[in-house]
Amino acid sequence: MSRIQRKNREAILSAALDMFSQHGFKGATLDQIAAQAGLSKPNLLYYFPSKEEIHRALLNSLLDQWLLPLNSISAKGEPLQEILSYMRRKLELVRIAPRESRIFASLILLGAPHSHPALEEEVRRLVLEKAIVLRDWMDRGLIARCDPVHLIFAIWTLTQQYAECGLPFRVVLGEHYDPHQEAEVFLEQVLRRMLRPRPQW
Amino acid sequence: MSRIQRKNREAILSAALDMFSQHGFKGATLDQIAAQAGLSKPNLLYYFPSKEEIHRALLNSLLDQWLLPLNSISAKGEPLQEILSYMRRKLELVRIAPRESRIFASLILLGAPHSHPALEEEVRRLVLEKAIVLRDWMDRGLIARCDPVHLIFAIWTLTQQYAECGLPFRVVLGEHYDPHQEAEVFLEQVLRRMLRPRPQW
DNA sequence: GTCTATAGTCGGATAGAC
DNA sequence: GTCTATCCGACTATAGAC
Numbered sequence: 164m165s166r167i168q169r170k171n172r173e174a175i176l177s178a179a180l181d182m183f184s185q186h187g188f189k190g191a192t193l194d195q196i197a198a199q200a201g202l203s204k205p206n207l208l209y210y211f212p213s214k215e216e217i218h219r220a221l222l223n224s225l226l227d228q229w230l231l232p233l234n235s236i237s238a239k240g241e242p243l244q245e246i247l248s249y250m251r252r253k254l255e256l257v258r259i260a261p262r263e264s265r266i267f268a269s270l271i272l273l274g275a276p277h278s279h280p281a282l283e284e285e286v287r288r289l290v291l292e293k294a295i296v297l298r299d300w301m302d303r304g305l306i307a308r309c310d311p312v313h314l315i316f317a318i319w320t321l322t323q324q325y326a327e328c329g330l331p332f333r334v335v336l337g338e339h340y341d342p343h344q345e346a347e348v349f350l351e352q353v354l355r356r357m358l359r360p361r362p363q364w
Numbered sequence: 365m366s367r368i369q370r371k372n373r374e375a376i377l378s379a380a381l382d383m384f385s386q387h388g389f390k391g392a393t394l395d396q397i398a399a400q401a402g403l404s405k406p407n408l409l410y411y412f413p414s415k416e417e418i419h420r421a422l423l424n425s426l427l428d429q430w431l432l433p434l435n436s437i438s439a440k441g442e443p444l445q446e447i448l449s450y451m452r453r454k455l456e457l458v459r460i461a462p463r464e465s466r467i468f469a470s471l472i473l474l475g476a477p478h479s480h481p482a483l484e485e486e487v488r489r490l491v492l493e494k495a496i497v498l499r500d501w502m503d504r505g506l507i508a509r510c511d512p513v514h515l516i517f518a519i520w521t522l523t524q525q526y527a528e529c530g531l532p533f534r535v536v537l538g539e540h541y542d543p544h545q546e547a548e549v550f551l552e553q554v555l556r557r558m559l560r561p562r563p564q565w
Numbered sequence: 566g567t568c569t570a571t572a573g574t575c576g577g578a579t580a581g582a583c
Numbered sequence: 584g585t586c587t588a589t590c591c592g593a594c595t596a597t598a599g600a601c
Contacts, residue, residue, distance in 0.1 A: 167584085187474050189391040193577060206585055208578065265473060271531050272469055273388050283535050290536045307557070313543070313550040316532055317522055324521040330472050331517055334484050335491045342514070349514040356508070357557045368566085394595065407567055409596065 172210055174200040176224060179217050184262035187269050188218060188276065215277045222270070225263050226282060232256055233315065236293050242300040243358055246318070250350050253322040258343050264326035290315055306358040321350060373411055375401040377425055380418050385463035388470050389419060389477065416478045423471070426464050427483060433457055434516065437494050443501040444559055447519070451551050454523040459544050465527035491516055507559040522551060 164172075178199035182191035193214060197207040211217045232252035236245050257264045270279075290312060297311035324331070325346045332342040379400035383392035394415060398408040412418045433453035437446050458465045471480075491513060498512035525532070526547045533543040 165584095171584095185474075187388055187390060189388060190474065192575085194575085203586065204577085205579080205587085209584065212578095214577070268473055272466065272473060273386075273391070274531075286532075287536045309553050310546055310550050312533070312536060313546060316525060317550070317554070319532075320521055320525045321518055324517060330475075331487075331520075332513070335488045335513060345511055345514060349511050349518070352510050353518070353554070353558055356560070357554055359557070366566095372566095393593080395593085404568060405595090406569085406597080410566070413596095415595070 168210075171200070171202065171206075175202070175207060175210055175217065176221050179221050180225075180262050180266065183218060183221065184265040184269075187273065188214075215275075218275060219277060219279070222266070222279060222282060225266065226285065228256070228260070229263060229267055230285070230289055233289060233293055233319075236296060238296045238299070242305045243355070246297075246306070246314075246354060246358065247351060250318050250322060250354060251347065253318065254325065254343065254347055254350065257322050257326045261326045264323060268323060268326065304360055307360055309357070318350075318354070321353075322346075369411075372401070372403065372407075376403070376408060376411055376418065377422050380422050381426075381463050381467065384419060384422065384470075385466040388474065389415075416476075419476060420478060420480070423467070423480060423483060426467065427486065429457070429461070430464060430468055431486070431490055434490060434494055434520075437497060439497045439500070443506045444556070447498075447507070447555060447559065448552060451519050451523060451555060452548065454519065455526065455544070455548055455551065458523055458527045462527045465524060469524060469527065505561055508561055510558070519551075519555070522554075523547075 175196065178196045179191070181199055182195050185191070186195075191214075193204050193207060196217070197204045200207065211220065232249050235252060236249050240248075293315060294311040297306075297314060300306050301308045301311070325342055333340055336342075376397065379397045380392070382400055383396050386392070387396075392415075394405050394408060397418070398405045401408065412421065433450050436453060437450050441449075494516060495512040498507075498515060501507050502509045502512070526543055534541055537543075
């Protein structure tokens, strides 16, 4: 693949990230993506055969980054710190990459006209692997017991809601309010209290 | 308004709920909505002047139901029980009305081509009102201190993720897994541990 | 009030010259 | 590899008969 090809593919994926994250799969148009990438529409379709293929390629290129926070939980670390790190990494990802976050959120909410068996398989594998780690920590009394899969998704979704500066927060607290700082404090409180060993009452 | 008019408007909104929740605003078409409602497309546009107006009317008709769980928090009740009731009502709403949940989630994620100032204003008013109630309970030491607005949204989003049987849960745990039962147990654990007065460590 | 028919627009995708 | 030109289908919305 030539240098110019690489550059154009990159420009297309970057433009697609913009459009798909703002308007969803249906709402984004090839016209917009081509314009944003500085290419004509036929030229766009020279690089990718269809809209679906652009979307698929985009998801594949983002998947590793997206799964990194959960993936970096280590069975060998101190349990609470590992879980807090997962939360902080995810929150940071959402802060610096809101568009990527919205792509995946939209995928979960509305699905896509094409399936992603490889993507689903990788998510399943990773979540189940980390759930085993969490359950082991609970068995050894290092953190309080709860359903590990629900815990993983709870942190996933709680951090997710702060993407794109958290629309609900902006609606309630003003257009220019940035909830990220408070978010970390709040989520650390939740997790510390939630996971403290031998819960009472 | 005649009886037949009322019946048709109702059929249209019901069909619109189906289509908008499955495909989003852009993805839904008037053809599908008209067919589902048993009307011709021009007849559909006799009742509502445009696609946007259908969407707007639908949101308005669902708003009260959607805000009811939060609205029913009473300053006079026992704090933890009131908050658990909010969580349970929201979870029940998500269980029996997944389509409605997806409509609002999609609105938050992608917005809509038309604004909803009245809707936003009502959400803002309600959240701020209940945040004051929560803060008062914290000041009186009845529940542990945390940011009340973040708490309200945390419960909102944690229950939300179980809508439509919770796609991520189904991907990881199998197509026919239903997380609702476990969800209530899990969320009650989270909230009890989170809100227990005078937290230690 | 409800229909058939269709106008006008825009979407994704292709053909073929250069 | 990139372009102009264009096809075709699907979409929202309107006109006008009944």
